[in-house]
Amino acid sequence: MHRRGVQCTQRLRSHTSPNRHNAVIDFVRARSASSHKPNPNPYYRNKNGQRNESGQYIREKVGAIIGAATRTDADSGWKHSNAKRSDELRLVNAILDSSQLPAAVPPALAANEGNEASTDSDEVDFLTLQTMPEGLAPGSFVQIRRNHLVFECIVLRDDYFDGFYRIVCLSQTGKMLYAATEDIMFTLPKFVDEDLISRCGEAERAESSPQLMARVMALRELRAFCKAAEDGYNALARPVNTLFNQVCSANPDEWSKVTLAEAMKIVAPKDDTSSLTSFCLHSHMMNRSREFVADPTRYFLTQTFYVRPRSHSERIDSVAEMIRKKDPKLVAFAEKARRVIQRIRPARAQSIQEPPTCTIMKDVTYTDGDRTFIFYLQESLNQMRTTQTDPYTASMCAIVKAVGMHPGDITVEVVRQLLIDLGVFAPWQDFASRRLELGLFQGPEEESPIVKEQNSIMHRSLSAPPSAGPLGPEDFYPSDRLESVRHDFGDLPVYVIDDYGAEELDDGLSIETIPTEPGSYWMHTHIADPTSLLPPTHIFALQARRAGESIYFQHRTWPMLPRCFMNEGMSLGDSAAVGKPERVLTFSSKVDPAGDIVDYKVRASLVRNVHVLRYDDIDSALSLVTGVFHHPFGRSKASQLPLPPDYLAPSDIENLRHLATVAERLVNRRLQSPIILFTTPVAHLSVSPRPLPISSIDARQPSIYRGYPEVNYRIGGIDVLEKGSRGIIAEAAKAASRVASRFANERGLPIVHRGSLPPVTVKESDFQELMSLRSKEGLVYYWDALRLRAAVPPGTSTLESKSHFALGIPESEGYVRVTSPLRRYPDMIAHWQIKEALLSPGSKPLFSADELQTFIDEYVPNELLRKRSDRLHQLFWATMYIHRWKEANEASSDVFKGDWQMVYLPGLGVPATLVETAGHHVDIPIGQEVRVNVDKIELGSRPKIQVYQV
Known part of the structure; x- marks a missing residue:
């Protein structure tokens, strides 16, 4: 199985175990200790591109904590007692010793004074770690956690290499550590003076006595604080023991959350503003992983712990006790498990060509004792970083060994496979959808308590008489508030174009020529209008705000808005299909021959003549130039699409051609x-049928899953996704978002803008080289950005109109998302805000700037979480498909020798780990192509593909 791999990072240090590294993570973090060279062009910038400078000297006032180590600038000379002098000499020696280490040792590699290989499997999203987080200025105290290792350090500066920022820290032992930002768990700003940090120098080794002495002075501060923290930690031991009972949910099966600040008010109400006490409590809660799980994605920002359900915590203890005592319940469960597995495995293997089905094994029942172990195994799969000790590991291994049907190393994938073999999980059960931060119900949708309640609310709301008073949490708008100002587009054709199987149709397009201005067009983007019925105070709206957006995974969808609400004609085309007009919010762009939007209109509207079409139909009917998806495994039956529909009249063809012309101009x-x-060429999978069958979550009886879905595996990037009819829809959406921003800017209307900054390069010549690499569509491959050391800032959400570099939109115009209110909550907020301005021009906006800022602050980190989860889910399905194909076509071998580095496989659209083999060393420059064979595939919460060079 030959594929081309593109090297995307520098050479990485050898790992001691081939089964313990993570492809995506080490892409970002690991770096060879033996081959690193000092950066000849150091680039130490903050996220705004400015040189980092600390603020004024403000020492942490912890008096008794720092004690004699505390001093001011005035008495910072070297007049110390002999004891202090001896301590300083030890620190000097530590720094001298550490200067012999490699220049850039990641924290996990510097553990225990050595260069141990990282075995961490934490998730790191290399597409979202390009800028520095707030609050990490030089002089800050930080705690770094990774691989169950903990470091207390002082931030010296930020550094940049291979496309990513790193925090350069000075540890207690005097070593320089390069920390990834997501490994920083706790910080105290301005821990030491700006001047002191600047005197430490920027070189890996102290280059003068003043630099060396400055580092010693910083280490005195750090060590004194850490000593005081040890005493404070011990003092908190008794009050922390009662914290769990005070913050866990009253529902024994329900997770809850508590912030560090909230916990401080409970544990130390008289000292709840102390930085030292806060740090000690943070350390306690990190160490009590049986009760508290630090936010796996963004703990540094949220300082939030998920509190385990009481039943989970008790089950951890009870299972450990049963295993210790060799309880007969475990023996009975293991025996039953083996019998069930011996029935399920053959049924699954024999039916691989059948469509997917699920039936209950009615002659087998899992007892409460059996379900204790089943639930324990399920709970062990909850996402958790190695910043904390996993309380499930030991007992999880013991249960798997007791069953005895899964030889080899015990990993989370083995546990997942055991649950599949027990008829508890479906064969397509992933890990990403089980992330506790997402809170997604795992059973059949119709069994969800929330869905049942939504159905009841919908029934009550529609059957209740309209309320004359203020709207309650279950009240819809009694009538269309914008009926008097809606523009009726009459018989103007509206084209709703999407993929086959699309669940929510948000937008449709119309085109009008302008007889008095030949060559110019009015392009109308009509957006579904759920807010014509749904007020922001409704319980469905509040649930949508918490969800943020719909989640589309391969095996099922978790919609943002309830299906019972969507069934009331919210999706475009539903009402028109039964002869009723469709309420829409229309963003109209007047586009001239040069491709400029020279005028615009925003109107609440009615459309009647709606045509629901599919991308491939339009591409075929218009003979549009489309991007070509690559199908590395051939086309599946599900991808064979029908020919264009016969009902496309000549006038429709003409209108669609006009739309294509406007899109091309833009x-x-x-x-x-x-x-x-x-x-980057990315794997795009589609599954049929959908949703896939799943069994009840009560695990009372095993389920027999037969068959497997049809999967269409194809590869494509932006160059494919934004050509042909897909490009028409994409350009219409961008134009609507520009128009929405203009509307808000001209009226001073608070609204959520999106923006993006240009890539940051070390040298201007690097940026110019990036520009020279652009394709005719303006595209540059991501590995070229890495090769040129370019940082790609993530998109921003702000109340101010911002430029959007990637779309060529100036700050004066801006960009506001408005085209997906059925699946994205920010778009709903924009609709409410804009419609209020249409209804009552000049009146007070529905949402104030402060309210919108509060929303931005809660939405942005959750958006990052959903993006990461989606990428992990898609990677899981791609890896699972490759794994199944490989098992059916060739045997696996293990050729891993030692060193490895990360590559990307454009032909498969996934990252992989290139391992060293005889005759092929892993020291390949970034961006170089090499031919590789896929050797080994590991499924799990972070799937991995191992390849070797041929």
Whole structure:
């Protein structure tokens, strides 16, 4: 199985175990200790591109904590007692010793004074770690956690290499550590003076006596604080023992959350503003993983712990006790498990060509004792970083060994496979959807308590008489508030174009020529209008706010808005299909021959003549130039699409051609700006049928799953996704978002804008080289950005109109998302805000700037979580498909020798780990192509593909 791999990072240090590294993570973090060279062009910038400078000297006032180590600038000379002098000499020696270490040792590699290989499997998203978080200025105290290792350090500066920022820290032992930002768990700003940090120098080794002495002075501060923290930690031991009972949910099966600040008020109400006490409590809660789980994605920002359900915590103890005592319940469960597995495995293997089905094994029942072990195994799969000790590991291994049907190393994938073999999980059960931060119900949708309650609310709301008073949490708008101002587009054709199987149709397009201005067009983007019925105070709206957006996974969808609500004609085309007009919010763009939007209109509207079409139909009917998906495993039956529908009249063909002309103009106009879109060929999978069958979550009886879904595996990047009819829809959505921003800007209307900054490069010549690499669509491959050491800042959400570099949109115009209110909550907020301005021009906006800022603060980190989860889910399905294909076509071998580095497989659209083999060393420059064979595939919460060079 030959594939081309593109090297995306520098050479990485050898790992001691081939089964313990994580492809995506080490892509970001690991770096060879033996081959690193000092950066000849150091680039120490903050996220705004400015040189980092600390603020004024403000020492942490912890008096008795720092004690004699505390001093001011005035008495910072070297007049110390002999004891202090001896301590300083030891610190000097530590720094001298550490200067012999490699220049950039990641924290996990510097553990225990050595260069141990990282075995961490923590998730790191290399697409979202390009800028520095707030609050990490030089001089800050930080705690770094990774691989169950903990380091207390002082931030010296931020550094940059291979496309990513790192925090350069000075540890207690005097070693320089390069920390990834997501490994920083706790910080105290301005821990030491700005001047002291600047005197430490930027070189890996102290280059003068003043630099060396400055580092010693910083270490005195750090060690004194850490000593005081040890005493404070011990003092908190008794009050922390009662914290869990005070913050866990009253429902014994329900998770809850508590912030560090909230816990402080409970544990130390008289000292709840002390930085030292806060740090000690943080350490306690990190160490009590049986009760508290630190936010796996963004703990540094949220300082939030998930509190385990009481039943989970008790089950951890009870299972450990049963295993210790060799309880007969465990023996009975293991015997039953073996019998069930011996029935389920053959049924699954024999039916691989059948469509997927699920039936209950009615002659087998799991007892309460059996379900204790089943639930324990399920709970052991809850996402957890190695910043904390996993309380499930030991007992989980003991249960798997007791069953005795899964030889070899015991990993989370083995536990998942055991649950599949027990008829508890479906063969397509993933890990990402089980992330506790997402809170997704895992059973059949109709069994969800929330869905049942939503159905009841919908029935009550529609059957209740309209309320004359203020709207309650279950009250819809009694009538269309914008009926008097809606523009009726009459018989103007509206084209709703999407993929086959699309669940929510948000937008449709219309086109009008302008007889008095030949060559110019009005392009109308009509957006579904759920807010015509749904007020922001409704319980469905509040649930949508918490959800943020719909989640589309391969095996099922978790919609943002209830299906019972969507069934009331919310999706475009539903009402028109039964002869009723469709309420929409229309964003109209007047586009001239040069591709400029020279005028605009925003209107609440009615459309009647709606045509629901599919991308491939339009591409075929118009003979559009489309991007070509690559199918590395051939086309599946599910991908064979029907021919264009016969009902496309000549007038429809003409209208669609006009839309294609406008889209082309908008693209050409944008490419006149110095924009860059970074792209990578990505695996796109589609599954049929959908949703896939799943069994009840009560695990009372095993389920027999037969068959497997049809999977279409194809590869494509932006160059494929934004051509042909897909490109028409994409350009219409961008134009609508620009129009929405203009509307808000001209009226001073608070609204959530999106923006993006240009990539940051070390040298101007590197940026110019990036520009020279652009394709005619303005695309540059992501590995070229890495090769040129370019940092790609993530998109921003702000109340101010911002430029959008990737789309060539100036700050004066801006960009506001409005095209997906059925699946994205920010778009709903924009609709409410805009419609209030249409209804009552000049009146007070529905949402104030402060309210919108509060929303941004809660939405952005959750958006990051959903993006990461989606990427992990898609990677899981791609890896699972490759694994199944490989098992059916060739045997596996293990050729791993030692060193490894990360590569990307454009032909498969996934990252992989290139391992060293005889005759092939892993020391390949970034961006170079090599031919590889897929050797080994590991499923799990972070799937991995291992390849070797041929």
